[in-house]
Amino acid sequence: MGSNLYSIGLSGLQSSNARINTTGQNTSNVDTEGYSRQRTDTTSSPVGGVVLRDTSRLVDNFVSKQVRTDTSTHSYYDAYHSMISTSDNLLAEDSISLNTYLNKSFDALQTVNNDPTSSSLRQLAHSSLANLVQQYHVLSGVVSDQEGLVDAQLSSSLKDVNAITSKISNLNKQILKQEGLSISPANELRDQQELLAKDLSKYLDVNAQFNDKGLMTIQLANGQPLVMDKNPTEIKVRPNQLEPKKIDLVVSFGDYEVALKTQGLGGSVGGLVDYRSEFSVYADRTLGQHAIALADAMNTQNKKGIDGDGLVGKNLFSLGEIEVYSSLENIHKTKDISIKVSDGEAAKITKETFELSRTDDNRFSIKRIDEKGNATEQNIIFDPLSLAKDSGGYVKIDELGIDIRLDNLSAIDDNDVFRFTPTEGAAAGLSLFAKNGESLALSAPLSVNTGSGNLSDARISLTSIMNTNPETSAFSSDGPLYPSAPHQIYFTSPSSYVVRDASGVEIASVSNVTQYTKLLEQAGLSDEAGFDVSVSSKPQKGDEFSIGTDNIGVSDNFNGLALADLQNKSLVAGEDTLMKSFSGFISYVGSKTAEIEGHADASEIVLNESLARRDRLSAVSLDEEAVNLLKYQQSYSASAQVVTAARTTFETLLGIMR
Template structure:
C-alpha cells in the first residue's frame, strides 16, 4: 500500500511541478508578442498516480487563419489609401489645379482679342499658355514620381517577404528536428513561426496548412506555395516590356521555372501598392494625358485656320511627344514596326484605352481597344490599305492614324500596342515662339459692294482649311485666282460665284437660306471657307471675298480660339476644366472609399485579434487562480508522501 502511496504522491508532485512551471512560463510571457499560452495535460495511470502527457499551446488555427486574412485585407486598403491620400492632397489643391491655369490662359487670350495689335497682351497670353503647359508637365511628373515611389516600396516589400518565408521554412526544419528527437512539442518555435506568418500577412494574403508531419505550408491565396517543409520559393518582381504601360508583375521562382502571380490574388500591402501603381496611376496618367492631347490638337487645329501677327498662316501652338508603339513578342518578325499618330482635329475621338493593331493580312489590319482592366471596349472595321503603305491611314471613330512600314513584311496575327494618351501630359510643349504666333485674325476679308441696293451684310460662317495644297489659300499668302472671290446676285434667290478673273464657277438658283452659300454652290470644301448673308439680297447685289492682307486688328479666329475653353472637346463630352474636375473627383471618391474600407477592415481585424487573444493570450487573473490550484495540489501530494512514509514506518515498527 505504502509503495502505491509513494507512487501516487510522487507523480502528483511531478504533475503539480510541471503545471506550476507552465503557469510560470505563461506569466513570464504575458507581454510577449505572438506568444500562445500553454497548458500541461495529464492522464491517470492504471494502478494509481498520474502521468504528464504533454505541454501544448492553446490555439485555434481557424481563428488564426481568419486573423491573418483580416490583417491582409486591412493592409491592402491601408497601403492603397496611404498612397491615394497624397494624390488627393495634391490634386485637390486649387493652386495646382489645371482648371485654374486654363482660366488664366483663356482670360489672357480674351484680353489679347480685345486688341490684337497689342504685343504686350499677346506676350501675356503666351506666358499664361506656357504656365499651363508647365502645370501639365508638373502634374505628370508628380504621377511618375508616385509610380516610382510605389515601385520602391514594392521592391522593399518583396525582399521582406522572401526573408520571412525563408525564416518560416527554416523553422519547419528546426521544429521537425526537435520534435522528432525529443517527442515533445516545439511550442516556442511554433509561436515564432505563427508570428512570422502574421507579419507576412501584412504584405500578402496567405493560406496556412499543416502536412502529415504537422509542419507548416504557406500558400498564396491563388494556391501557389511559398513554403513547403524546409524550403521556400522566392517572389520575383518584373516589368512587362511587351506592355505599353510597363506594368509590374510578380512571379514565383521555382528554380527551373517561374510562375506568374495575378495581382488580384495578392492582397496585403503589396496588393494595395500594385493596384495603386498598375490601376489608379495608369488611369490618372491616361486621363491627364487625354486632356493635354485634346488641348494641343484643338488649339493647334484652330490656330492653323487664322493669320498671326505677321499676316502668316497660323502654326501649331503646342506639340506632344511621339506615340510609343510596342510590338508583340510573338510577331512573325521581331523587327516589325508601325507608327501611330493622333489624326489632326480628331482628338475628341481618342480614348484613354490601350489600342492594339492586329494584322489580318500583309496589308490589312483592325484596331481593338482595351480599358485599363484589359476588357475589350471596341473594335474597328477591317482596314485594307493595299498600295497605300507608308502613308497614314485614319481609323474612323478612334482619332488615330496608322502608318505601315513599306519595307516590312507583315503576317496575319502580328500585333502592336500603343496608348495615345500615356505620355501626352509629360511631353506637352509650347511650340509657338512668342505671342505673335497666336493666329487671331481670319485669313479672309469679306465686304458688301457700296453700290448694293440692299443693306444685307456678308459674314464669314466658317474657315475649315488653309492648307495651300487642298484649299483656296496660296502658299505665299492670298487666294488662288481660281478661288471663289465674288458673289453676284442676278435675282434675290439666284447667284453666280465668280473667280478673280470673272469666270463663273457655279450658279445657284432657288435660294431660300442665305447661310453657307459656298456649300450650296458645292465649292466650300475646295475653298476651305464659307460665308453667309444676314438677309435677302436684291438683284444686282455683289459681295466680295479676299485674302485678309490688313487684318492686324481682326480677332475672328482669336474668338474661336477663346471659345474652345467652353467647348465639349475632351472625349466629345467635357471641356478642358470639366475633364480635370472629373479626374479630381475620381481621386477624391477613390480616396474616400479606401478610407472607409480601411477603417471597417481595421475594426474586423481588431475583432479577430481579440478572438485570438481570448483563446491564446495569457490572462494573469486566470494564471493566478491556476497557480493557487497547483500549489494546493503540490501540497496535497506532499502530504500523501508524508502519509506514505508514516505508514511505512508504522509497518516496520510492527514487524520489529
C-alpha cells in the first residue's frame, strides 16, 4: 500500500511540476507575438496516480484560418486604398484639374474671335493650348508615377513573400527533425510557422493545411501551391509581351514556371495588382480617349478654315504613335503594322484593346478586348486588299474609327497575334503641332456674296463647312474651289433655283422650294461640295448669289466660332463634352476611393473581431496563469505530502517487521 501511495504521490509531483513549467512558459511569453498558450494534459492511471500526456498548443484551426482570411482581405483593401486615395487627392486638385485648362483654352479662343487680326490674341490662344497639352502630360505623369510606385512595392512584397515561404519550408524540416527525435510536439516551431502563415496572408490570400506528416503546406486561394512539404516555390514578375501595361506573375518550381492567375490574389499583392490592372489602366485609357477626342475634333475643325497666313488650316495637335505589340518571336513584324485614328472619327474610339490576327490568305480578324481582358462582341473581319487605300496606304476600319496599314502581308502567319490599344499612352503622346497663333484657322475658307442687282432683301450666308479635303470636297489643294464646284445660285422663281459652276453651266436645279436654308443639300450637292449656304428670306426671280474664295476677309471668325463651340459638343465617345467627361472621370475616382475606403474600414473591424476570437482561446491571460500557478503549487505541495506519508508508512511497516 505504501509503495502504491508513493507512486501516486510521485506521479502527482511530476504532473504538478510539468504544469508549473507550462504555466511558466506561458507567463514568460505573454508578449511574444504569435505565441499560442500551451496546456499540459493528464489522464488518470488505472493502477493509481496520474499519467502525463502531451503539452499542446491551444489553437483552433478554423479560427486561425479565419484570421488569415480576414488579414488578407484587410491588407487587400488597405493597399488598394493607399494607392487610389493618393490618385484621388492628386487628380481632384483644382490646380491641376484639366477642366481649368480647358476653360482657359476655350476662353482664349472666344477672345481671339473678337479680333481675329490680333497677333497677340492669337498667340495668347496658342499659349493656352500649349498649357492644356502640358496638363495632359501632368495628369498622365500622375498615373505613370503611381504605376512605378506600385511596381516598386510589388517587387518588395514578392521578395518578402518568397522569404516567408522559404522560412515555412525550413521550419517544416526542423519540425520533422525535432518531432522525430522526441515524443513532444515542436510547439514553439509550430507557433513560428503559424505566425509566418499569418504574415504571408498580409500579402496573399493563402490556405494553410497539414499533410499526413503534420507538416504545413501553403496554397493560394485558387489552389496553386506555394509551399509543398519541404519544397518552397518562388513568385516572379514577368513582362506581358502583348500588353506591357499589365502585370504577369509566374510561380517558379525551380526547373519550370507556371503562370499565376492574377485575379483574386487577395492581400496587399492582390490589391496592388488589381489597382494597376483595373484603376491605373482605366485612368490612362480614359485620359487617352479624352486627348484623342480633343485633338481629332480641333484638327478636323481647324482644317475647315483659313489661318492667319491665308492658307488652309492644318492640324493643331498631333498624337503619338499607337504601339503594336506581339510575342517575342514576332516582335520584328510589328514594324510592318501601323495604326492611327481615322480623321474625324474620334467618337468611335473606345478604351478597348484590339487583337489582330490572320484568318486565311487574304482576310484578317480584329477582336475587341475590354479593360478586364474579356473578349467582347463579334470579331471584325476585313480584307485589306479589297478596301480602298488613302494616300498613305491606310485602309479604314469604319466600325472602330481607326486606319490600319499592313506593309508586308506575306510576312504575317496565321498563328501570329498582335495587340494594340489606341487610347493607351495617348495623353502622354499628345503634342501641339501648331507653331504659333497664326496657325489658328479662324476664317471661313470661302466667301459668299449677294448680287447687287437683286430685287429682294434676301442675303446669302455660309451655313456650314463640312469638308475641305481636296480628294473628297470641292476645295482644291491650294484653296480655291474647283471650277466644277457650285459657284452660283440663281433663282428662276421665288420657289425654284439652279446651281451653276464657275463657267455658268447648270449642275443642279431645285423646284417647289419652301425653306431657304441648306440650299446645296436640297440640290443634292452638299456632300460632294463640303459646304452649304442659306438665304435669309424669300428671293425674287432673277436674284443671284455667288460663292468663291476671292474675297475672304482677314477679320472673319466663322471657323473660329466653330472651334470655340467644340467646348459644347459631345466629343468623347460621342456622348460627353470634354469637361463633362473629365468631371465624370474625377467623380468615378472619388466614388471608387470611397468604396474602397468603406471596404477597408469594414474589413478592419472584421479582422479585429477575428483576432479577438483567436486571443480568447490562444492568448496568454496573466490572471488565469496566476490562478493556475497557485493551483499547481498547492497540488505540488499536496503531492509532496503524499510522498512523505508514503515514506512514513513504509518506514512504520519496516519497524514492525523488525
